[in-house]
Amino acid sequence: MPSQTFYLLGEDVSTAKTIEVNPSQSLEDLKLLIAAHFAITDPNGIGFLGKDAVLTETSEVTTAPGPVPITIDGHAVRDPPSPRKLPFVGNFFEVYPDHLGNHQRLFDQYGPVIKTDNMGRITYQTNDPAIAAIALAESDFFTKKINEAHPLYALKNASAGVFLGDTDTEEWRVAHKFLPPALGPKAVRHYAPTMQKTVEDAFKVLDHLDEQGEAWNVYYYMLKLGSQAVGKLTLGLDFQHFTSPSAPVHEMVHSIAEMLSLNKKVTSKGDWYNKLPFGDPKRLRDLKARIEEMVGESIEVASRGGVEDLPLQDAALKADNMVDYAIRATDNKGQKLPQSSLVWALVVATGAGFTTTSSLLSWLIYGLCTYEGMQDRLLQELIDHGFDENTQITAELTDKLDFLDKYIKETQRRHNPSFQPGRTAKCDLILPGGYKLPKDAVIIPALHHIHNNPEIWDNPFRFNPDRWDTEEVKNRHKAAYIPFATGQRMCIGFNFALQEIKVFLPKLVYRYKFTREGDGPIEYDPMFQLIRPNNLYVRAERRVKWPPRSDQSTTA
């Protein structure tokens, strides 16, 4: 077979490779062949340069005088740009404290892939959905491998939960077979009554705060509410967060939160520190043991009921909660989730579940008080669907609430709580646009910046739920909106989260009118894993009257 030599434009000609090419193959097949040889992640962007023009036929490529330069999306290959570094701190002060605002500025200045060095930790970020989709697909190019550069590295070693681990492990595969069915769309539907009871239990506290004329910190109460629901439905535990306005946050919730921050502290120093018999490392070991003990108790209580084993899907539809599910669910070989994976899979699902939903709930309340007309439109939609305080919310009802759906989507676009799902390059590779990434580099699809990228979204900084009806948004790139990430390592709890929100928000909006207390800037904590409003205070006033149905007011 004839052969041709090729090299990547931008690299030295001496790197050229000789490749056998069948002259009768299509140009598309030739691009696939070249992509495989040069680890080019998207073959569609490959171009072949002739002496005077771009070569568009395989026969032209094979007969051109070699070596033939390869372009990617019309570019030579190049290192991702990076701001100028300062000694020791690198780009730290280019990025922090306002990493959301600063990354936006860096994307505007340098383009869709940027490299930053924050005190020695090198990461790559992208706001391009096409690159995000490539990174998040588990493939020959990328995987979730949590190495020193990964944003979850500090959490990986100390807690070791399978969902904080690498994809390429037997433990993750087993947990990933067992747990997602319990959080599938059908399975979470039967959790709706428990979700509703949870928010209704919070009413007496919110009513009391209203009677006292008190404003409250939204994140604090949403943390209580979000974790109350997740606690019941993952661990079967009642955290008693709404027995009174000052009811303490349950030991499980603050233990998980404290464990997350201790992990960061302990693993940011050498391994010797971890072995100290006192201080933070000891506290961390004690906490881990206590958490295991608490989850172990939940498992024991659930087992004591003498429950029957069931195939995965049936168990998902019948279980009272995820512990109950996990001890019953049996795969087609009659095997169960091993006890060794069970405890930490449940701890991580609980932690991932409440930190995220409580942040999103907080942003949803922020939107009610900030964006003109939202509260009225949400309320009107409820009234028009015959909603009242006795309504039992079901998925059939929430499926009809179009504006609610658009409002949630727009909030997750504009104020997404999670922002850094990192993926690791398995080899030296070339991204669309010609950006080179070395093996083991961690790239973060920057969710906030993808969701607010002006190349994709018209007027992205405007909060506009109606954009979700437009053709432009309906035809967007599949990774232009990925609040729960995408690919095999995406969120397994998204059905749960969305259903919970669709039960909580209507109940809250029907009962209360929310107004913001104070009008200073809202701050977020740049060192927290999630974006949440730290200093948002609201008044929730009980409604005493509701608008008429739209059809009645039109008739009138």
Ligand code: HEM
């Ligand atoms: C608004 C709510 C939520 C948001 C925005 C969210 C977002 C995410 C994102 C972006 C990831 C991917 C992380 C990565 O790729 O590195 C993820 C993973 C995960 N989420 Fe969620 N999540 C939410 C709610 C939940 C809930 C309610 C649960 C459980 C009940 C849950 C359990 C998990 C688990 C176990 C993973 C790890 C999956 C894996 O590594 O294979 N999440 N979530």
